[in-house]
Amino acid sequence: KKQYRIAVIPGDGIGKEVMPEGLRVLEAAAKKHGVALHFDHFDFSSWDYYEKHGQMMPDDWKEKIGKHDAIYFGAVGWPAKIPDHVSLWGSLIKFRREFDQYVNLRPVRLMPGVPSPLAGRKPGDIDFWVVRENTEGEYSSVGGRMFPDTDREFVTQQTVMTRTGVDRILKFAFELAQSRPKKHLTSATKSNGISITMPYWDERVEAMAKKYPGVKWDKYHIDILTANFVLHPDWFDVVVGSNLFGDILSDLGPACTGTIGIAPSGNINPEGDFPSVFEPVHGSAPDIAGQGIANPIGAIWSGAMMLEHLGEKEAGKSIVEAIERTLAERTLRTKDLGGNADTTACGKAVAEMV
Amino acid sequence: KKQYRIAVIPGDGIGKEVMPEGLRVLEAAAKKHGVALHFDHFDFSSWDYYEKHGQMMPDDWKEKIGKHDAIYFGAVGWPAKIPDHVSLWGSLIKFRREFDQYVNLRPVRLMPGVPSPLAGRKPGDIDFWVVRENTEGEYSSVGGRMFPDTDREFVTQQTVMTRTGVDRILKFAFELAQSRPKKHLTSATKSNGISITMPYWDERVEAMAKKYPGVKWDKYHIDILTANFVLHPDWFDVVVGSNLFGDILSDLGPACTGTIGIAPSGNINPEGDFPSVFEPVHGSAPDIAGQGIANPIGAIWSGAMMLEHLGEKEAGKSIVEAIERTLAERTLRTKDLGGNADTTACGKAVAEMV
Numbered sequence: 001k002k003q004y005r006i007a008v009i010p011g012d013g014i015g016k017e018v019m020p021e022g023l024r025v026l027e028a029a030a031k032k033h034g035v036a037l038h039f040d041h042f043d044f045s046s047w048d049y050y051e052k053h054g055q056m057m058p059d060d061w062k063e064k065i066g067k068h069d070a071i072y073f074g075a076v077g078w079p080a081k082i083p084d085h086v087s088l089w090g091s092l093i094k095f096r097r098e099f100d101q102y103v104n105l106r107p108v109r110l111m112p113g114v115p116s117p118l119a120g121r122k123p124g125d126i127d128f129w130v131v132r133e134n135t136e137g138e139y140s141s142v143g144g145r146m147f148p149d150t151d152r153e154f155v156t157q158q159t160v161m162t163r164t165g166v167d168r169i170l171k172f173a174f175e176l177a178q179s180r181p182k183k184h185l186t187s188a189t190k191s192n193g194i195s196i197t198m199p200y201w202d203e204r205v206e207a208m209a210k211k212y213p214g215v216k217w218d219k220y221h222i223d224i225l226t227a228n229f230v231l232h233p234d235w236f237d238v239v240v241g242s243n244l245f246g247d248i249l250s251d252l253g254p255a256c257t258g259t260i261g262i263a264p265s266g267n268i269n270p271e272g273d274f275p276s277v278f279e280p281v282h283g284s285a286p287d288i289a290g291q292g293i294a295n296p297i298g299a300i301w302s303g304a305m306m307l308e309h310l311g312e313k314e315a316g317k318s319i320v321e322a323i324e325r326t327l328a329e330r331t332l333r334t335k336d337l338g339g340n341a342d343t344t345a346c347g348k349a350v351a352e353m354v
Numbered sequence: 355k356k357q358y359r360i361a362v363i364p365g366d367g368i369g370k371e372v373m374p375e376g377l378r379v380l381e382a383a384a385k386k387h388g389v390a391l392h393f394d395h396f397d398f399s400s401w402d403y404y405e406k407h408g409q410m411m412p413d414d415w416k417e418k419i420g421k422h423d424a425i426y427f428g429a430v431g432w433p434a435k436i437p438d439h440v441s442l443w444g445s446l447i448k449f450r451r452e453f454d455q456y457v458n459l460r461p462v463r464l465m466p467g468v469p470s471p472l473a474g475r476k477p478g479d480i481d482f483w484v485v486r487e488n489t490e491g492e493y494s495s496v497g498g499r500m501f502p503d504t505d506r507e508f509v510t511q512q513t514v515m516t517r518t519g520v521d522r523i524l525k526f527a528f529e530l531a532q533s534r535p536k537k538h539l540t541s542a543t544k545s546n547g548i549s550i551t552m553p554y555w556d557e558r559v560e561a562m563a564k565k566y567p568g569v570k571w572d573k574y575h576i577d578i579l580t581a582n583f584v585l586h587p588d589w590f591d592v593v594v595g596s597n598l599f600g601d602i603l604s605d606l607g608p609a610c611t612g613t614i615g616i617a618p619s620g621n622i623n624p625e626g627d628f629p630s631v632f633e634p635v636h637g638s639a640p641d642i643a644g645q646g647i648a649n650p651i652g653a654i655w656s657g658a659m660m661l662e663h664l665g666e667k668e669a670g671k672s673i674v675e676a677i678e679r680t681l682a683e684r685t686l687r688t689k690d691l692g693g694n695a696d697t698t699a700c701g702k703a704v705a706e707m708v
C-alpha cells in the first residue's frame with residue numbers, strides 16, 4: 001500500500017472552510033483506492049500566524065514542509081489586513097521560487113451544472129489545460145526607479161527568460177500535449193510588440209517542437225488569443241504561456257467556463273526534488289468567510305490533481321467524476337451555482353460519490 | 355465651412371477594399387453636416403511599396419503626412435511576404451512613436467445585428483471604452499541576449515514607465531470618464547505579481563484620481579479583469595491600461611461583443627501636435643483579400659472616430675447611428691455577420707443612411 005505524507009495549510013478566510021471538505025474527499029478516495037495519506041497540519045501562511053509572529057511563515061518553513069510528498073493549500077491573502085506583497089510574496093510565491101515549482105497547471109473544463117457565460121456551449125465542448133511558467137519571466141524583481149518625485153521620474157522592470165526556464169516549461173507542455181488524444185499545443189506570444197523576449201520564446205518553441213513531431217502546434221499573439229478563448233474555446237487542447245500570459249489565460253479560461261469559483265491549480269515541480277502545491281484558484285474571499293457557504297469544489301478538485309501528480313491516477317479520476325456527478329444535482333451544489341447545499345453538505349456529497 | 359486635410363493610406367490586403375467605403379461614408383456625412391474634407395492618397399505602408407522600394411515608407415514620410423489634420427489608415431502587415439517587425443515597426447508603430455500618438459482608443463459596444471458570444475447580452479448592455487497607453491511600457495526595445503547558444507543563455511527586456519507617459523494617459527482616461535454619464539474609471543494593474551512597474555502605475559492612478567473627485571474609480575489585476583470582461587462586461591465604462599494590458603483588453607473587449615471584425619480604433623495625439631491615425635482593428639486579412647467580401651464597418655466606424663476627434667461630433671455621431679441602422683438589417687450586412695451584402699453594398703447602405 002502506497003503511503004504519502006501531505007502538508008496541509010488551510011491559510012486564510014474560506015481556505016479554512018473548504019479544506020476540511022477537501023480532506024474528507026481525499027480520505028474517501030484513498031480508502032477506496034488503497035492509498036494511505038498521512039496529513040500534517042500547519043497554521044502558518046495566514047493572517048492569524050502573521051499577527052502573532054510578524055511574518056507569514058516560521059524561519060524553518062522549508063524543513064517543516066520540504067520533505068512532504070505534496071502540499072495541500074487553501075488560500076492566502078487578506079488585503080485589508082496584510083499587503084499582498086507581504087502575504088503572497090511571503091508564502092505562495094516563496095513556495096513557487098524556493099521549491100522550484102516551475103509549472104502552474106490549470107484545467108479549463110465546462111462542467112455539468114455550471115452555467116457557461118458563453119452562448120451555446122455545452123459540457124464536453126471546452127476541455128483544455130493551461131500550462132504557465134511559474135518562476136521567471138515578467139515576475140522578476142529586477143528593476144528600479146530613477147529621478148524620484150520629479151518630472152523625469154521613471155521606473156523599469158525587466159522580464160527575464162532563461163533557456164533553462166523556457167525549455168523546461170515547453171518540454172512539460174509538449175509532453176502533456178503528446179499524452180492527450182488531440183496532441184495539440186498552442187503557444188501564447190506577443191513577438192510583434194514585445195520585441196526581444198517574445199521572439200526568444202517563439203524560437204525555443206520552434207526548437208522544442210522538433211523533438212515532438214507527433215504534436216501539432218500553433219501560436220497566437222496574446223491579444224487575439226484572449227479573444228479566441230471567448231470566440232473559439234473549442235480550438236484548444238494544451239495552451240502554454242509565460243508567467244504573465246499564463247496567469248491571464250488561467251483566469252480567463254475558467255471564467256469562460258463559468259468556473260473561477262471551482263477551478264483547481266497545481267504549482268508543480270515535475271522532478272519531485274521539492275513538494276508541489278495544490279490549491280483552489282479562488283482566494284480567501286473575506287466577504288463570505290465564516291458563513292459556511294463557500295464552494296468546496298475548487299479545493300476538492302485540487303486534491304484530485306494532487307493524487308494524479310502523486311501517480312494515483314485512478315483515485316484522482318474518481319474524484320473528478322464524483323465532482324461531475326455532484327455538480328449535476330442542483331440540491332448538492334452551493335448557492336453560487338444556484339443550489340442550496342452549504343460547504344459541508346456539498347463536500348459530503350462528493351465524498352459519498354467517490 | 356470647416357476644412358480638413360486627411361491623409362489616406364489604404365495599406366495592404368482588405369485595407370484597399372474597405373477604405374473606398376469609408377471614404378464614401380465620410381463624404382456623405384461631410385456633405386450633410388457642412389464639413390469640407392480634402393483627401394490626399396498615399397500608396398506607402400504596403401507590400402507593393404515595399405517590393406518596389408525595399409522599405410515601408412519614403413524617407414520623407416513625415417513631411418508628406420505630418421501636416422495633415424488626421425491620417426485615415428486601412429491595414430498593414432502580410433506575414434507571408436514581410437516579417438511583422440519590418441511591416442508593423444516600419445509603419446504603424448513608427449507613427450505611434452514619432453507622432454507621439456500616446457492614446458490608443460477603442461470602443462467596446464454591443465451592436466444590433468451582431469451576435470454576442472456572451473450568453474444573454476443585448477445591445478445596450480455593453481458600452482465602454484478601452485484607453486491604452488501607446489508609446490512605452492512593455493513595448494520597449496531595451497534589453498538583449500547573453501551567453502547565446504549555450505545552456506546559460508538568457509534574454510531580458512525592460513518595461514519602461516515614465517511619469518510623463520503614465521500621467522498623460524491617465525489624464526486622458528479620467529477626462530473621458532468625467533465626460534460620460536457613469537463617470538467610472540477602471541485601471542488594469544498586476545501589482546501583486548509585477549512588483550516594480552505596476553505598483554508605480556497604481557501610485558500614479560491614485561495621485562491622478564485626486565484631481566477628478568467626480569470620477570468613481572477602481573482597479574483590477576489583469577488576470578481577473580479579463581475574467582470580468584467575460585462575466586460582467588456591464589461593469590465597465592472607461593478602462594485604462596498599459597501598452598500590453600491595453601492591447602489585450604482592446605482585443606478581448608471587441609471579442610466579447612462579437613465585433614473584432616468591425617471594431618474601430620484611434621491612435622491619438624490629443625494635443626494635435628501631430629496627426630492622429632484612425633484604422634479598423636482587423637488586419638489586412640490576406641485569406642479573404644481580393645474577393646470583395648470584407649466587412650467595411652471597421653473602416654467606416656474609424657472614420658466616425660476621426661470626425662469626432664476633429665471636433666465634428668455631430669457628423670461622427672450620424673455615422674455611428676447609420677452603422678447601427680445598417681447592421682440591424684440582415685440584407686445590408688456582409689457575410690461574416692450572416693448577411694449577403696458585399697463590401698460595396700454595405701458601404702453604400704451606410705452612406706445612404708447617414
Ligand SMILES: CC(C)[C@H](C(=O)O)[C@@H](O)C(=O)O
Binds near residue numbers: 192193223442601
Ligand atoms: C500589430 C501589433 C504590433 C499591434 C500592437 O500590439 O500594438 C496590434 O495588436 C494592435 O493592437 O494595434
Ligand SMILES: CC(C)[C@H](C(=O)O)[C@@H](O)C(=O)O
Binds near residue numbers: 088247547577
Ligand atoms: C496572487 C498572485 C501573485 C498570483 C499570480 O499572479 O501569480 C495569482 O494571480 C495566481 O494566479 O496564483
